[in-house]
Amino acid sequence: MKKEIDNKLNLKNIKxxxxxxxxxxxxxxxxxxxxxPELEQKFEKADKATLYRTxxxxxxxxxxxxxxxxxxxxRYALCEDFCTCEPEHLHVHFLCNKCGKTYCMKDLPVPQxxxxxxxxxxxxxxxxKGICSNCKK
Amino acid sequence: MKKEIDNKLNLKNIKxxxxxxxxxxxxxxxxxxxxxPELEQKFEKADKATLYRTxxxxxxxxxxxxxxxxxxxxRYALCEDFCTCEPEHLHVHFLCNKCGKTYCMKDLPVPQxxxxxxxxxxxxxxxxKGICSNCKK
DNA sequence: ATAGTTCGTGCAACCGAGTTGCAAACTTAC
DNA sequence: GTAAGTTTGCAACTCGGTTGCACGAACTAT
Numbered sequence: 001m002k003k004e005i006d007n008k009l010n011l012k013n014i015k016x017x018x019x020x021x022x023x024x025x026x027x028x029x030x031x032x033x034x035x036x037p038e039l040e041q042k043f044e045k046a047d048k049a050t051l052y053r054t055x056x057x058x059x060x061x062x063x064x065x066x067x068x069x070x071x072x073x074x075r076y077a078l079c080e081d082f083c084t085c086e087p088e089h090l091h092v093h094f095l096c097n098k099c100g101k102t103y104c105m106k107d108l109p110v111p112q113x114x115x116x117x118x119x120x121x122x123x124x125x126x127x128x129k130g131i132c133s134n135c136k137k
Numbered sequence: 138m139k140k141e142i143d144n145k146l147n148l149k150n151i152k153x154x155x156x157x158x159x160x161x162x163x164x165x166x167x168x169x170x171x172x173x174p175e176l177e178q179k180f181e182k183a184d185k186a187t188l189y190r191t192x193x194x195x196x197x198x199x200x201x202x203x204x205x206x207x208x209x210x211x212r213y214a215l216c217e218d219f220c221t222c223e224p225e226h227l228h229v230h231f232l233c234n235k236c237g238k239t240y241c242m243k244d245l246p247v248p249q250x251x252x253x254x255x256x257x258x259x260x261x262x263x264x265x266k267g268i269c270s271n272c273k274k
Numbered sequence: 275a276t277a278g279t280t281c282g283t284g285c286a287a288c289c290g291a292g293t294t295g296c297a298a299a300c301t302t303a304c
Numbered sequence: 305g306t307a308a309g310t311t312t313g314c315a316a317c318t319c320g321g322t323t324g325c326a327c328g329a330a331c332t333a334t
Contacts, residue, residue, distance in 0.1 A: 015301090017311065037291070047313050052292070054311095070205035070262055072321090073291060092250050097259065105253070113229050113245050113263075118270025122234060125207055126250075126263045133255025152330095154282065174320065184284050189321070191282095209292090210320055280331075286324090293318075301310070 011081075012061040019046075023054045024063070032101040033067050033075035033093070069095045069102045069127045077104050090124055096132035103132065148218075149198040156183075160191045161200070169238040170204050170212035170230070204239060206232045206264045212239045227261055233269035240269065 005024050009016040026042050027034065034042075039051050055076055058064045062085050067075045083089050092108040095101075110126045142161050146153040163179050164171065171179075176188050192213055195201045199220060204212045220226050229245040232238075247263045 015310080017300095019312075035291090048291090049293080049314080050312055068205060068207035068264075094252070094256060105250070108250050108252075111248050111250075113242070113248075113265065115231070115245075115265065115267075116242070116270065118273050119231060120268040120273060121265060122267040124263070124265045126261070127205075128250065128252065128258060128261045130252075130259040131257040133253065136255050136257060152281085156283075172320085185320090186285080186322080187283055276334085278332085278334100280329105282329075283327085285326090288323075289321085291318105291320090294316085296314090296316105297312105298314100299310100299312070301308100303308080304306090 008063065008081075012058075012063045014057060014061050014063065019050060020054055020057070023051065024058070027058075027064060027076070027078055030077070032103050033069070033077035035071070035073040035075045037073055039076075067093045067102055067104075067127065068125050069093060070129075071095060071100065071102070075102045077102075080106070090126070093125075093127045094132065095127055095129045096135055097129055098131055098135040101132065101134075102127075145200065145218075149195075149200045151194060151198050151200065156187060157191055157194070160188065161195070164195075164201060164213070164215055167214070169240050170206070170214035172208070172210040172212045174210055176213075204230045204241075204264065205262050206230060206239045207266075208232060208237065208239070214239075214241050217243070227263070230262075230264045231269065232264055232266045233272055234266055235268055235272040238269065238271075239264075 002021070005021050005028070006016045008024060009020060014020060022043070023039070026039065036048070036052055036055065040046065040048055055064065059066060062079055062083060064076045065079050065085055067077065069075055079085065090110040092105040092110055094103040094105055110124050112121060115121060139158070142158050142165070143153045145161060146157060151157060160176070163176065173185070173189055173192060177183065177185055192201065196203060196213070199216055201213045202216050204214065206212055227247040229242040229247055231240040231242055247261050249258060252258060
């Protein structure tokens with residue numbers, strides 16, 4: 001729904017351009033996190049730099065979050081509607097060794113480990129690797 | 138001590154060449170994990186490819202482990218003497234946002250989260266980011 | 275010791291992800 | 305409509321990682 005897309009953009013104070021609508025559309029349809037190169041392939045005819053800057057804008061406005069899953073490229077996924085990307089909202093990600101997809105485990109919060117004295121927590125990246133339920137079958 | 142270096146290599150079934158001794162020496166002196174580009178700089182005159190392959194060899198023989206800390210390059214650190222890099226031996230890593238160093242939190246095991254049905258755990262990468270005790274002072 | 279094989283090293287080249295500069299196209303405010 | 309600001313597209317570049325190839329050292333069997 002085009003309305004919803006624009007809504008989301010407005011909600012996060014992002015000017016809705018054609019490009020941004022398209023990218024957000026794709027992101028919304030994705031069940032797993034997507035990388036810049038993967039996003040590039042979704043459009044037969046879009047510029048890498050533009051997509052790159054679009055993702056950057058989205059991230060700055062906390063519409064999406066990025067995941068370092070060690071696959072060689074950053075992956076991006078939609079944030080929950082009212083996510084502010086605070087440490088408390090961090091969740092675990094899962095990278096399937098077989099299909100290579102990265103899942104957001106939205107129900108699995110990242111535990112905050114007891115750091116040694118003097119170490120200050122500000123954020124975390126927790127990626128679990130293994131076989132996803134889809135590949136397991 | 139040259140003896141100890143050779144010992145470690147032998148223990149892991151790695152033929153001790155001059156190059157490997159030097160690299161292991163550097164790795165042993167490091168208190169924090171080191172990346173390939175950083176390692177390159179430690180030697181005024183060594184080939185990237187050779188260092189790359191040396192690290193690869195070390196990793197295959199479980200002398201070192203690699204950490205995806207999201208700094209843009211993989212970092213490497215020595216394993217504990219009898220580490221076999223099993224999930225149970227995984228520990229948390231800490232990336233300082235200020236000095237950029239990556240610490241092995243050897244005493245902080247990576248928790249194994251309750252994955253949804255059908256997802257199979259095989260390994261994990263848990264990087265905490267913040268300010269290290271050294272930069273905090 | 276010699277010839278043949280394997281293994282390690284160094285150089286060059288390449289790949290792919292990410293990033294930047296710049297100019298053209300488009301928006302917005304006046 | 306014009307000026308100022310924003311977004312886009314293209315090209316170029318950086319940098320980490322990786323590979324092919326050839327030379328040389330080390331190891332093996334005769």
